Amino acid sequence: MHQPSIAHLASADPEIARLVEGEARRQYEKIRLIASENYVSTAVLEACGTVLTNKYSEGYPGRRYYEGQQFIDPLETLAVNRAKELFGVEHANVQPYSGSPANLAVYLAFLEPGDTVMGMSLPMGGHLTHGWSVSATGRWFRAVRYGVRRDTGRVDMDEVRELARAERPKVIFCGGTAIPRTIDFAAFAEIAQEVGAILVADIAHIAGLIAGGAHPSPVGHAPVISTTTHKTLRGPRGAMIMSDAAHAAAIDKAVFPGLQGGPHNHTTAAIAVALREAATQGFRDYAHAVVTNAAALAEALAERGFDLVSGGTDNHLILIDLTSKGIGGKPAAQALDRAGIELNYNTVPFDQRKPFDPSGLRLGTAAVTTRGMGAAEMRQIASWIDQAVKAAGDGDEAVLAQIASEVRELTAAFPMPGWA
Numbered sequence: 001m002h003q004p005s006i007a008h009l010a011s012a013d014p015e016i017a018r019l020v021e022g023e024a025r026r027q028y029e030k031i032r033l034i035a036s037e038n039y040v041s042t043a044v045l046e047a048c049g050t051v052l053t054n055k056y057s058e059g060y061p062g063r064r065y066y067e068g069q070q071f072i073d074p075l076e077t078l079a080v081n082r083a084k085e086l087f088g089v090e091h092a093n094v095q096p097y098s099g100s101p102a103n104l105a106v107y108l109a110f111l112e113p114g115d116t117v118m119g120m121s122l123p124m125g126g127h128l129t130h131g132w133s134v135s136a137t138g139r140w141f142r143a144v145r146y147g148v149r150r151d152t153g154r155v156d157m158d159e160v161r162e163l164a165r166a167e168r169p170k171v172i173f174c175g176g177t178a179i180p181r182t183i184d185f186a187a188f189a190e191i192a193q194e195v196g197a198i199l200v201a202d203i204a205h206i207a208g209l210i211a212g213g214a215h216p217s218p219v220g221h222a223p224v225i226s227t228t229t230h231k232t233l234r235g236p237r238g239a240m241i242m243s244d245a246a247h248a249a250a251i252d253k254a255v256f257p258g259l260q261g262g263p264h265n266h267t268t269a270a271i272a273v274a275l276r277e278a279a280t281q282g283f284r285d286y287a288h289a290v291v292t293n294a295a296a297l298a299e300a301l302a303e304r305g306f307d308l309v310s311g312g313t314d315n316h317l318i319l320i321d322l323t324s325k326g327i328g329g330k331p332a333a334q335a336l337d338r339a340g341i342e343l344n345y346n347t348v349p350f351d352q353r354k355p356f357d358p359s360g361l362r363l364g365t366a367a368v369t370t371r372g373m374g375a376a377e378m379r380q381i382a383s384w385i386d387q388a389v390k391a392a393g394d395g396d397e398a399v400l401a402q403i404a405s406e407v408r409e410l411t412a413a414f415p416m417p418g419w420a
């Protein structure tokens with residue numbers, strides 16, 4: 001059953017309640033390997049479901065446009081201070097509705113339409129909002145894109161430097177959605193400094209690892225840092241923009257009134273709760289275990305003949321290139337879902353197939369680590385992935401169903417916050 005209880009919802013709107021219960025059970029019974037997902041704590045869930053959703057608070061603590069902020073002001077201030085302390089930054093804005101609006105606020109703060117921005121190409125592992133063509137950021141700004149080296153699968157810092165020197169971007173984004181390796185913030189900072197660009201570290205995926213000391217921090221290298229709060233950081237869906245003091249005013253003005261109206265106070269509360277959790281030893285242990293688990297899973301997959309982009313992982317994320325297995329990413333991901341293992345198909349660098357039917361699978365270990373799984377489970381998961389990918393190739397549904405029942409048995413041994 002969903003926890004906290006949704007008894008009132010069940011009597012008021014059984015149709016929606018059934019779907020919520022169904023989703024809760026699905027999350028409980030599956031091995032969730034989507035690299036951007038996690039399980040938030042019951043405390044975070046409770047904060048999300050509070051009367052704070054009733055309140056409008058346009059502006060910032062002490063400078064609001066509506067009355068009645070006696071409890072919201074200290075609450076947002078707590079969230080801001082916790083973010084500043086946890087990441088060691090001079091400024092934090094906790095109001096962006098999600099990662100994409102947070103990045104759009106960064107553009108609004110530091111660029112004019114048509115200005116040049118540099119980011120990692122989407123099919124190489126970047127994010128839509130780093131100037132990809134279909135995104136507003138690619139349509140309204142002049143985007144130039146770097147990638148990874150063909151031989152190493154790692155960001156090509158020589159290309160980044162050459163491109164930056166030639167194109168003189170005003171803003172350089174580092175970070176992305178499918179980067180299995182440590183981001184060299186210092187190297188990016190040196191290049192940004194040389195060309196007079198503002199370096200923005202988008203740590204959406206790795207914020208929890210950074211907070212937990214399991215990935216180097218961009219602080220001191222990137223004056224502006226954007227992040228979601230719901231990936232490895234294990235908070236509610238939301239985002240933050242952190243910065244040094246010099247860039248603070250422009251960011252605040254861009255978020256409100258530049259881009260957004262009232263902040264989602266229930267989300268702000270849940271972010272504050274997650275940030276407090278992230279400052280604990282337990283969270284540090286989790287962050288390191290996420291990385292250890294990813295390494296164990298990568299090793300077990302490589303032993304079974306899976307090609308991993310860049311040869312492995314330094315963080316929570318693994319990118320498999322299925323080309324040598326003779327199956328596309330999409331049919332493999334769909335078969336794995338039927339086998340109780342949830343992940344997403346993904347392009348791999350230099351993909352020969354189309355974006356809707358690419359060659360790769362992307363996996364992450366944050367959610368399974370939150371459930372308490374360790375090295376033994378990672379080996380078991382690799383074995384199931386291997387069997388399921390073979391079964392997908394053979395069209396053997398019975399094997400997939402068998403794995404799904406074994407998966408349910410395993411997950412039943414690992415408690416899920418949000419389920420009782």
Ligand SMILES: *Cc1c(COP(=O)(O)O)cnc(C)c1O
Pocket residue numbers: 036098099100101103126127129175176177202203204205228238
């Ligand atoms: C997830 C992600 C975002 C966008 O976050 P949303 O909350 O989905 O809008 C931005 N940048 C990076 C690098 C991401 O991984």
